[in-house]
Amino acid sequence: MTTITRVFDLLKHIQDNFQKDDIITGKHTGEWIKYSTNHFLQLVDQTSCGLIKLGIKKGDKVAIMSPNRPEWTICDFAIVQLGAVQVPMYPTLAENDIRFILKDADIKIVFVNDKILFDKLNHILKDLHQELQLFLFEEISGLPNWKDILQLGLKNNKANLQSYRDQVSPEDLLTLIYTSGTTGTPKGVMLSHHNLVSNVLASSELFPEHFSRALSFLPLSHIFERMVIYLYLYRGASIYFAENIDTIVADMNEVKPHGFTTVPRLLEKIYDRIVAKGKELTGIKRHLFFWALNLGLRYELEAKNGWWYELQLWLANKLVFPKWRGALGGNIMVLVSGGAALQPRLTRVFWAAKIPILEGYGLTETSPVVAANGLKKGGTKFTTVGKVIQGVEVKIAEDGEILCKGPNIMKGYYKHPSLTAEALDSDGFFHTGDIGELVDGIYLRITDRKKEIFKTAGGKYIAPQAIEIKFKECRFIEQIMVFGENRKFPAALIVPAFEALKGWCAEKNIPYTTPAEMIENSTVIDKYQREIDRYNEGFGRWERIKKFQLLAQEWSIDGGELTPKLSLKRKVILQKNADLVDKIYLDATYVNS
Numbered sequence: 001m002t003t004i005t006r007v008f009d010l011l012k013h014i015q016d017n018f019q020k021d022d023i024i025t026g027k028h029t030g031e032w033i034k035y036s037t038n039h040f041l042q043l044v045d046q047t048s049c050g051l052i053k054l055g056i057k058k059g060d061k062v063a064i065m066s067p068n069r070p071e072w073t074i075c076d077f078a079i080v081q082l083g084a085v086q087v088p089m090y091p092t093l094a095e096n097d098i099r100f101i102l103k104d105a106d107i108k109i110v111f112v113n114d115k116i117l118f119d120k121l122n123h124i125l126k127d128l129h130q131e132l133q134l135f136l137f138e139e140i141s142g143l144p145n146w147k148d149i150l151q152l153g154l155k156n157n158k159a160n161l162q163s164y165r166d167q168v169s170p171e172d173l174l175t176l177i178y179t180s181g182t183t184g185t186p187k188g189v190m191l192s193h194h195n196l197v198s199n200v201l202a203s204s205e206l207f208p209e210h211f212s213r214a215l216s217f218l219p220l221s222h223i224f225e226r227m228v229i230y231l232y233l234y235r236g237a238s239i240y241f242a243e244n245i246d247t248i249v250a251d252m253n254e255v256k257p258h259g260f261t262t263v264p265r266l267l268e269k270i271y272d273r274i275v276a277k278g279k280e281l282t283g284i285k286r287h288l289f290f291w292a293l294n295l296g297l298r299y300e301l302e303a304k305n306g307w308w309y310e311l312q313l314w315l316a317n318k319l320v321f322p323k324w325r326g327a328l329g330g331n332i333m334v335l336v337s338g339g340a341a342l343q344p345r346l347t348r349v350f351w352a353a354k355i356p357i358l359e360g361y362g363l364t365e366t367s368p369v370v371a372a373n374g375l376k377k378g379g380t381k382f383t384t385v386g387k388v389i390q391g392v393e394v395k396i397a398e399d400g401e402i403l404c405k406g407p408n409i410m411k412g413y414y415k416h417p418s419l420t421a422e423a424l425d426s427d428g429f430f431h432t433g434d435i436g437e438l439v440d441g442i443y444l445r446i447t448d449r450k451k452e453i454f455k456t457a458g459g460k461y462i463a464p465q466a467i468e469i470k471f472k473e474c475r476f477i478e479q480i481m482v483f484g485e486n487r488k489f490p491a492a493l494i495v496p497a498f499e500a501l502k503g504w505c506a507e508k509n510i511p512y513t514t515p516a517e518m519i520e521n522s523t524v525i526d527k528y529q530r531e532i533d534r535y536n537e538g539f540g541r542w543e544r545i546k547k548f549q550l551l552a553q554e555w556s557i558d559g560g561e562l563t564p565k566l567s568l569k570r571k572v573i574l575q576k577n578a579d580l581v582d583k584i585y586l587d588a589t590y591v592n593s
Contacts, residue, residue: 004201005170006193008081010233011041018236026070027243027251035070043150045161047078050149053156054109054133058083058167061105061176065089065121066113068220068241071137071146073229075111076220080175080193081161083168087176088221090564091117092557097186099124101178104415105188107132111146114138170194176414177223177364188414189364191223198407199367200231202389206358206374207235207259208333215257215329217242219564223368224338228261249327256329263339265566267346267357272475274324276499292320296352297345301380313352321353334358334375338368339565341446341469344383361385361446365423365430367408370394371444384443394444395429401450402436403429435463452570454485460542462490467543471535475500476528479555481568482545483581489546491584493577494528495554519550547584551577 002013014023014037022034035043056062062079064086066072079086087105089098091113098121101107110132112118118136125132135144174193178186214237218225232239237258242251248266278289295309295316303310325332335350335357342359350357358380360372371394373379373386380386388394392406409430412420423431435453436446448463455461464482467490471480479495498515501524505512510523518524528550536544555561561573574581 004197004234006080006165006168006172007174007196007230008077008165008168009197010230011044011077011081014233014236015041018233020236020238022238022240023233024070024073024239024241026241027247028069030243032240032254033070040070040074043074044077044081046150046153046157047075047146048082048153048161048164049156049159050151050153051078051082051084051109052159052164053152054149056082056084056108058164059173060084061087061107063087063089063101063105063107063110064221065091065093065110065117066137067091067244068216068218068225069113069137070241071111072220073239075146076226081168082164083172085173085176087178088226089178090219090221092564094560095120095124097178099128100186101188102130102132103128104186105176105178109133109135111135111137115140115143118143168193170197171411173411175223175226177221179364187416187419190411190414191364191367192411195367195408195410196227196230198391199227199369199389200234202391202408203227203369203372204231204234205390206334206336206360206372207231208375211235211237211258211333213238213240213255213258213331215240215242215248215252215255215260217245217248217251218261218263222339222565223364224362224565225261227368228336252327252329256331258331259334259336261336261338263566264337264342264346265340267335267337267342267350268472270327271346271349272497272500274327275475276503279503288320292316293349296321296349299348299352301351301382302377316352317354324350324353325355328355336360336372338362340567341465343469343473345473347382356380359385361434361444363432365410366392366404366432367410369408370402370404370432381439381443384439384445386444387442388444393429394438396437397431399450400435400437400447402432402434402444402446404432405429454483456484456490456542457486457488458542462543464490467539467545470538471532471545474531474535476504476531479568481570481573483570483574487585490543491581492532492545492548493551493573493580494548495551496524496528515552519552525550549577549580549584551580 002009002016004013019037021036023037023040025032025034062084064072064075076086112134118134121134135146137146139145170193172193173190174196175191176188178188214232216239220226240255242248281289295312332355337357338360347357358373360369362368362370369389370392371385371388392404392408394404397403405428433450434446435448435450436444439445448465453461453463462484467482468480471477476497477494478497481493482490484490502512532545532548557564561569563569
């Protein structure tokens with residue numbers, strides 16, 4: 001039995017235990033292309049041999065800049081089994097961040113997805129005067145391709161790969177992951193083989209025994225999805241890479257996965273789409289739908305609602321919820337959510353519908369999982385991110401900050417010993433920057449980001465994330481950001497859920513034109529004020545949103561307002577809307593009490 005201490009030990013593990021015809025599968029121009037276990041392993045070794053021919057050696061940095069596809073994972077293993085360091089780069093990175101990473105890490109080779117990225121990097125390289133080779137995954141006549149490296153590997157097939165593997169220790173650097181750089185220059189997070197292996201082994205216990213088929217669409221450039229890919233291989237689960245973000249629903253119905261990792265934003269959209277379908281129903285079907293929905297929103301674990309509730313839930317799972325499960329392929333055993341806080345009502349209703357969502361918590365610096373909910377009895381507690389995983393220690397500092405220690409904690413920030421010393425204290429605890437508490441002494445609850453908590457001019461502290469999560473329960477709010485640092489009161493920028501707004505306008509006989517015109521419509525503004533007033537009721541007077549501004553354009557990764565994991569880039573959003581923010585406070589007549 002293979003002892004797994006380095007990430008590439010997973011290759012021998014799947015060779016010995018999981019001979020499959022679809023260990024990884026990608027979708028290209030509508031067609032699924034399967035790779036058997038042996039073919040996958042052959043391509044990994046062949047790519048490694050080609051990289052050796054190109055001069056790659058232990059410690060060299062090789063980057064991958066591409067959406068999810070089988071070649072991403074093949075090249076990842078090919079790089080790291082040589083002892084080289086894989087540097088993932090988001091395809092959406094800004095030019096200044098790309099320039100910085102290429103130079104800071106001294107990248108030798110970059111695998112890029114397509115000609116657009118190829119041309120973008122070539123343009124940047126003209127200014128860098130850096131020797132660097134680019135290889136495309138897509139085949140473009142006359143341009144260097146990943147398959148060229150495979151051909152080099154065939155010619156160099158006598159290379160002794162085992163001698164390269166033998167030189168790699170568990171503590172050696174596996175990957176260098178640069179932060180998004182929203183607060184300044186990107187920092188390279190150094191993670192070792194041991195960091196990732198420890199996280200894979202501890203996190204794998206969260207998945208059910210017969211989990212054997214997964215869909216992947218979260219960016220592999222983020223440590224969350226990459227670690228989970230390693231976990232799938234450890235469990236012998238077949239990995240299907242969705243063609244792109246727009247084909248996820250269709251891909252789910254074709255693959256019928258046992259699960260996938262996701263972020264709250266996507267779950268919110270799935271939920272809103274299901275509710276919108278319910279609103280289209282009429283008569284008894286509509287009545288049954290909303291009866292089941294309201295039942296699900298009251299769901300409690302371990303039958304705590306009593307036998308009468310459980311009987312009704314059993315009926316709802318016969319009459320209504322099968323269609324929910326069918327919308328996700330029909331075979332879901334578990335969904336894992338991370339990256340941001342999940343609305344508790346979504347957790348409840350999906351669990352009620354026999355689609356368990358396990359919310360977890362972690363950071364790039366923690367490889368990434370620190371805590372997660374589980375499927376076993378007592379393994380999940382709603383409104384928390386679950387129990388701390390095996391081998392990791394968590395404590396709460398006096399100011400509420402979450403500190404953690406364990407085998408998953410990064411080696412440090414690349415070329416930044418002073419920043420490393422700030423993040424890791426003398427006892428080896430990593431300072432997460434998140435505020436939280438331990439519920440019942442075992443379940444971790446996140447309350448906000450330490451850096452995002454702000455103080456109003458009146459001296460009141462506001463935790464914006466908690467307010468935003470609650471307000472996003474409103475079906476008319478697509479996105480919201482609460483702000484008010486050193487201001488008289490909290491305010492919000494709101495992107496309406498325009499489809500829901502359009503339906504409401506139709507009901508009220510209000511002509512619907514364009515988003516830009518609708519956000520200026522006084523009747524629409526009054527509607528949002530009523531929604532704000534309703535959701536404000538659950539908060540203290542100092543926390544309530546006193547003013548808001550509607551925005552016509554949804555925030556996005558391409559627009560620069562969201563990180564690749566769909567978190568808000570608060571500073572960017574405030575800068576882009578500086579005039580509106582100033583107007584909110586200039587026009588305000590409210591005096592903070």
